[in-house]
Amino acid sequence: MAASFLLLLTCVGLFLSAQAQDCSSPVGGDNMGLKGNDILLQSFPDGTKVTFACDVGYVTAGGSASITCTAGDWSSLRMTCKRKQCGAFEDVPNGSVDYSEGNEFGDKLTVTCKPGYDLVGNPNILCGNEGWMGRPPVCEEVDCKEPVVGFGHWDSGSRGPYTYKATVTFKCNEGYRMTNSATIICGINELWEPALPKCEAVPADTTTTTKSPESTTKPTAVPADTTTTTKSPESTTKPTEVDCKEPVVGFGHWDSGSRGPYTYKATVTFKCNEGYRMTNSATIICGINELWEPALPKCEAGVPTPHTISYISPNQQSTTSHRARRGAVPLHGLRK
Known part of the structure; x- marks a missing residue:
């Protein structure tokens, strides 16, 4: 009886021990x-x-x-x-979003711009715990710099701004010849393709001296005391013609006047691109010293471009320019 009771207590202890195990x-x-x-x-x-x-x-x-x-x-x-899912990324104007990895935590998307636009910013955006991480990039329109060709001038095509695939054709000034392609195109990397045209001076013609046939007429005797004076013909060589360089105005473009070559008193009027304003005279004249007078116009960012009114004074051989505020009415029929 005692042995049985002891066995029962042992079993209960083992059971309770098992029940209380950590x-x-x-x-x-x-x-x-x-x-x-x-x-x-x-x-x-x-x-x-x-x-x-x-x-x-x-x-x-x-x-x-x-x-x-x-x-x-x-x-x-x-x-x-x-x-976690980040969902769709915000739209990028003139660009597209590639979700090839997915749009869940740890995935990365890639933004690309369509042809004619440059990507500014990080093209790769990571999906994080709180959504897409990072500022969205921007697709900016390609803008090639103003093309300038020495001893040449604009002939046809775009006048600026020069966006993707804008085409310009140049022509060499008189006395110069083109050594490569006259037409250039604004490329995707904001560089002109092919390289800018080059104008080289045309070599002077070699003077050919023709020997006249011997005269069959006997020479006339001239008395020894007679002095013969031969008058040389007047020189037909013209003085070198004034030729001002191609005028280039940053953030501006040709509006009216000469297209080149720019000889003495050639007049050109410029106009600022949208979003820029003229800070000095819009009209310039090719001077006797082959410099533009007054200084080349300047276009600065800011107030919308004012209108330019140009006229030639009856008593002068120069062009006068006035700037009027937007909405102003230009003067007509100016008198003395």
């Missing part, structure tokens, strides 16, 4: 971890309840996030985690 630190599923301070503990008393949370960049896909320690074992964890 649990070790639980292991969760992929992309998750214990919440709060539980992550610091190595063992958990029987009956302890812990909760899991998804890692950064992940959200729960369903199922209970909590488990319980019972007799040294944890109950089954039902929760699963999936990657």
Whole structure:
């Protein structure tokens, strides 16, 4: 009887010992971890309840996030985690967005601009925990610089601004010849293609001396005391003609006047591009010293370009320019 009672007590003790067994630190599923301070503990008393949370960049896909320690074992964890989605990226004017990697946490998209536009900014945007990370890039229109050809002038094509595929054809001034292509195109990299035309001086013609046939007429005797004076013909060589260089105005373009070559008193009037204003005279004249008078016009960003009114004074051989505010009415029929 005593032996049986002792055996019963032993079994009860073993049962109670098994019921009170602690649990070790639980292991969760992929992309998750214990919440709060539980992550610091190595063992958990029987009956302890812990909760899991998804890692950064992940959200729960369903199922209970909590488990319980019972007799040294944890109950089954039902929760699963999936990657966050960033959704669609904002539209990029004149550009397109490539989602070849996807639009979930850790994925990267790429922005490209359509032909004729340059990308400014980072083309690669990463999907982060709070959405797409980084400022969206911008697609700016290609703008080639003003083409200038020495000893040459504009002949046809675009007058600026020079956007993608804008075409300009040049012509050499009198006395010069073109050594390469006269037509250039604004390329995708904001460079002119092919290279800018070149104008080289035409070599002077070699003077050919023709020997006249010997005269069959006997020479007339001239008295010894007679002096014969031969008058040389007057020189037919003309003085070198004034030739001003091609005028180039940044952020501006030709409006009226000479197209070149720019000889003495040739007049050209410029106009500023949209968004720029003229800060000095819009009209210039080729001077005797082959310099433009007054100085070349300047276009500065700011107030919309004022209108330019040009006329020739009846008493002068020069052109006068006035600037009027937008909306002003130009004067007509100016008199003395």
